[in-house]
Amino acid sequence: MPTPDPAGDLVPDLTAVVPAGGSGTRLWPLSRAASPKFLHDLTGSGRSLLQDTVERLRPLVGDRVLVVTGTRHADAVREQLPDLLPANLLVEPGPRDSMPAIGLAAAVLERRDPEAVLGSFAADHVIEQPEVFRERVHQAVRAAREGLLVTLGITPTRPATGFGYVRVGRALGVTGAPQVRHAEAFVEKPDAALAAEYVSSGTYLWNAGMFVVRAGTLLELLATRHPRMVQTLRRVAEDPSAIEELWGSLPRISIDHAVAEPAAAAGRVAVVPAPFGWDDVGDFSSLADLLPESAEHPGLRVLGPGHLVVDEGSTGLVAPRGGRTVVTLGLQDVVVVDTPDAVLVTTRQHCQDVKGLVETLRRTGREELT
Template sequence: MLDKKIAIVYDWLDKWGGVERVLLTFYEMFPEATFFTSYFDPKKAGWAKDLKIKTSFIQYLPKIIRENRIASFPFYPYAFESFNFNDYELVISVTSSFAKSIITQPKTKHICYLLTPTRFLWSHQKDYFKENIFNKNYLEYLKQWDLAAAQRPDKIFSISETAKNRCKKYYHRDSEVIYPPFDTEYWRSLSSRPKWRDLIKKIPRLASLARNDRGVRKKYFLIVSRLEPYKKIDLAINVFNKLNDNLVIVGEGSEENNLRRISGGNITFFKKITDEELGYLYSNAQALIMPQEEDFGYISLEAQFFGCPAISYKKGGALETVIEGKTGIFFDKQSENSLRKAVERFAKIKYNLRTNTRKHGEENVKRFSKETFINNFRNVISSEVDLPTDRQGNLKKIPRRFAPRDDGGCVMKAIIFAGGTGTRLWPLSRKKSPKQFEKLIGNKSTLQLAVERLLPDFQYEDIYISSNSLYKESIKEQLPQIPEKNLILEPEKKDVAPAIALSVGIIAKTDPNEPIAILWSDHLVKEVHVFRKILKVAAEEIKKNPNKIIFITHKPRFASINLGYIHFGKKIREVNGISFHEFKNIKYRPDEKTAKTFFNSGEYAWNLGYFVTTPQFILKAFRKLAPEIYANTEKILACYGKKIFPDILKTKYGQVKNISFDNAILEKLAKEEAMVIVEDIGWSDVGSWEALKEALESHSYENVIRGKVYLEHVRDSLIYNYQDDKLIVGVDLDENIIVNTNDVILIAKKNSMPKVKNLVENFTGTKHEKHI
């Protein structure tokens, strides 16, 4: 009945693909159902944000363990067995691994929708365990446990005949086939094919596929897949590395870095792609390449619907979805030679095959319609539960939620630059441990705070740190969540232009047209919610206008002579309360008179060094405006991902011209290439003790203290004590800076602080050099 409680159980909610479309169909069927899963990542599975979700203890394991399937799978049996379904009348487990292992009482009916038996224990164990990571006896124990768990469902329905045969082979259980749902109505809404010039305006990151260097539209083959070992994507890459044809790979997974490393220049990767973009890719691809043995082959149905034939391995679910000669062709062996011959055969028949696919593809997918799927499951569970219907008896429609990145976060990357030495914050900031790694504010460094204010809108894997190789261990210690591959480390200290060229060039290897934010590690931002909003709005604008740069500036609080300024013009438009202004020019640090003029005019904003653009825009700017830097950086980047890269970086980076990014690029930009956002984000550059005091004080005569400090009749001073066993006592002091570290005590008047930098520099070559 309608008041009966229903649960849907899935292995993990952390991605988007064909199975996730099945889950959303179940959501349409059972809008009040509770979804149980081992863990839920809202950043990677934004499509599930409206579901009622319950997770297991795995949700709270360290991310590095949780997201490594192989390292964490010993936990999964206990995770799913820990769920309590006593209050539920019907439970549907959707699984390719552990979800079927739930334990239910006799009153609760458990139906399993089997995608495949646990592949890394049975059909594809060699693909996952190329090394003896686990003891053979332990793997045998897991297989016996998995076999026992497969006996728990009251009934099993398999996703395909292939999965049905595996179920019988490995689990010794009979099952019936219910093919997964293909939503023709939804995909038809995306099947219009505009002219390429209109497409590129709408989806800029596909621009690289629009034309080659001769102005001719590029022809490409397509792979759409999870990038996992059993998918055999490396097989296709090895083949296309030897061909002249382009290959586009869409997907994410544990093998991504390895696959990128072995790919040639004719192979392009896309990830976090929308269904609209995917539809365009299918429509214009030569053919879909399927080198893997599929459980079902949902991707081939998507391709056929858009008139794209498949070149598929002749085994598994593809035999049920691809029609030889009408919607695709097969190759017999999972080998480079067999796939290459299939591609060559396709070249001879492609016009006829593409015509046949456009003719038969949409008709073929009707066999797997969403309506058929719903009716089949309706018949299965009709005695257990009623489905919600309208007055005419039709299934009630739920608003579609098929946007894989509809997560409210920023679809972009961020580079935080953290390579400065910070001599103005001596004696806390030293060469071996600069200011960005020291605890200036509370118990966190400014680098940690810079990363923290990007969360949760950014994923850790989308945050890059640019710094000096000397500080690698400090970064890893303070930010263990950031992947080590995201640390872009200079072999020697350079100005900002070479650092940006290197960092942006590396990110461009992944996605040259995805928005990036350039940020700095030694700043304080108090209005974090405004800052995050600006990044989101700027990212969306750059997605529409990838050939621009958006400066994020700050309304000046006073006429500063220590900051640069950006001259902005009239407001262009406003988005979600954030205004975009015309860009006029950049002004370096002015003298006192000019600074007052800027401040009083209301047309100048502080240049924070923050901006949002695309890697492609920055690289084009270097090629045009700083060709020497571009040429040297390209030589370095040509070796990225190869074993020789560290050595090449070490020898070639020193040859890159040492110049600021403002001088090399920003000061030369045309007005139409930039826009300006002017907002108050509570920003401060905490690059000196007096600046830190100003940022933290509520009024000018207030004292800012840290550690054990006792004061009487002291005003407008900063006293930082970093020794727990020592007390600093101050009496009758005004406008002082006192900093106590283990080996140095600094005592100075506020207005004398500029002299400290010169004093420290004079330590070089003396007995005090060890304190620098």
């Protein structure tokens, strides 16, 4: 187990749960169903997003990291995380959305330690200022010990329409956690005008899907509306060999819809404002914002070998991943992603539409590319 840092970050009753699923279709053709974005280095750090996530959590939890992933990605996760304890890789036979995945981890943790606190953090997000992140997780854990479901709400930097929001209420006065506040409601993705209103009000935070809660509390909250799911998850935790038989009976539902929204309405949810840099790397436009401008190619962000790019007068993002030279000439806000079997050429303005393009490929019989 890693030695805690001098600030005493290690939290003895906290286990990190890392759901590693999805296919990141807006980052096609880099991200594919068989090799989703969390397995890729998208920031130039030399580590995948999954590896960065686990390294960020190590000072808080040591080796108490549970990764939940699908069957087709389990070997890649093991390869990328060789220090992960074998019992801490939970493999889903098929995708059922975030609630079954996080719920299974909660049921496993509950059996190991009835007082265990879990912190759920996606495998494919980028977080800056890790020391601020750890301090806010500490506050969230203190509130979770009081029986609350706690979310880390990201301070908005723009009126984004691609994220859900949390409406922030009164301070809760949790000892040692001065920033913990009542979460009045979770709000769906707004339109542009409503998003601007949310941000200007100062009472809304982005919902980044980061939750801290006692494992038993999460299952208790889930059981209020989905008792059969809790029964099934506990059966699988007791007998892992039953997962193949039982997993398909679980509904496809997110943790937001299954637990967070109804629990907020019942006054059981707290929010910790999280003033650190955060990005879910949702598309190539957001990825371009994360990458530095190329010293060799001013105006361009380059993800991959810079010597494969030849440019004159262009701006945007180029990802030369196919081993070929990519030439751009006089294009503004261009996005070029070159892989061995597919090339994407679009603009930053249309990056959100890439998901629909992937659906078109599937519909037209080109599933081998997705």
